[in-house]
Amino acid sequence: MTPRILILGGTTEARQLAGRLAARGGFDITLSLAGRTENPVAQPVPVRVGGFGGANGLAGYLGAEAIDLLIDATHPYAARISANAAKAAAMAGVDILALRRPGWEPVESDRWTLVDSGEEAVGALGTEPKRVFLALGRQELLPFETAPQHAYVIRSVDPVEPPLAVPNARYILARGPFAEADEAALLAELGIEVIVAKNSGGSATYGKINAARALGIAVILFRRPALPEVPDAASVAGMLDLIDHRWPTAEKRGV
Missing domain, CATH: 3.40.50.720 (NAD(P)-binding Rossmann-like Domain)
Structure with missing residues (x-):
């Protein structure tokens, strides 16, 4: 059989x-x-x-x-x-x-902060306005509405509906894999100061982690459950x- x-x-x-x-x-x-x-x-x-x-x-x-x-x-x-x-x-x-x-493991010169939730990620961003790249699923985005002082760039496979209730948000629709060189160019062009992401592992989305390391950008990373x-x-x-x-x-x- x-x-x-x-x-x-x-x-x-x-x-x-x-x-x-x-x-x-x-x-x-x-x-x-x-x-x-x-x-x-x-x-x-x-x-x-x-x-x-x-x-x-x-x-x-x-x-x-x-x-x-x-x-x-x-x-x-x-x-x-x-x-x-x-x-x-x-x-x-x-x-x-x-x-x-x-999962990904940190290496020397990585600027990682590990969190367990969106609420912790918002706290880790602090109160001073920053340009933040959110590489998260739609379900994890809502806590960031409590920190409207930041300028957000949100990348997702599908449109975020409804959009976040924040005054400054830009949406990018894209599906990985993402090359490191392209990620570095995007982060530099947008003036990103902090990336918030999951520790997804694998190579498809690791480009942004490598790019952040090269550019000295801080990364707030969700711990794995x-x-x-x-x-x-x-x-x-x-x-x-x-x-x-x-x-x-x-x-x-x-x-």
Whole structure:
């Protein structure tokens, strides 16, 4: 019987993993997207869009669809989804693996301030007006309305609706990856003094961190949330190794 795999996606790695597995053949793969992005990138396998209704709903789906393996390849900050995934897998008796890209680590000359919330980030900005680059999801932006003295540049994949209730905000619609040279030029042109971002890890959005280091720009970085302890891999290649361990390829079996 063909193994059935459900990938909880929304990340570049999820799409890459789905593509690699599809190219291999021998798996029935569904990629699940939350549906928060208005124009998602084309995916290489069948896609399911929308929530499941919490852990109970996801557990029901896993059972109804006879899923053999659940792979949590969601964003590192999707803590609630990851928690629901681990709980649902346990309820349904389905194995779960997580694809978790490592976070960025500070190096010498980085000017990082670590925070746990938007409110802490606002406090870290201080009271003096600054030019601030916000590289955050729409859900994390609201606390910055309490600091209208700053001039904000807000970059997002989808439009921020409604716009922030602040007097000075510029919106940039763009999807990564972003090259370091382009990031440095943008930050310099806009006179950015502080970047506020998540520690997303990976290379797609690391350009702004490198650029900030080179330009001496301060970075306020959200700490990563705690995630459930499940078997995990740090890369697509590592996840493929875990899957191969569970379902050895014909070549590895010597067939």
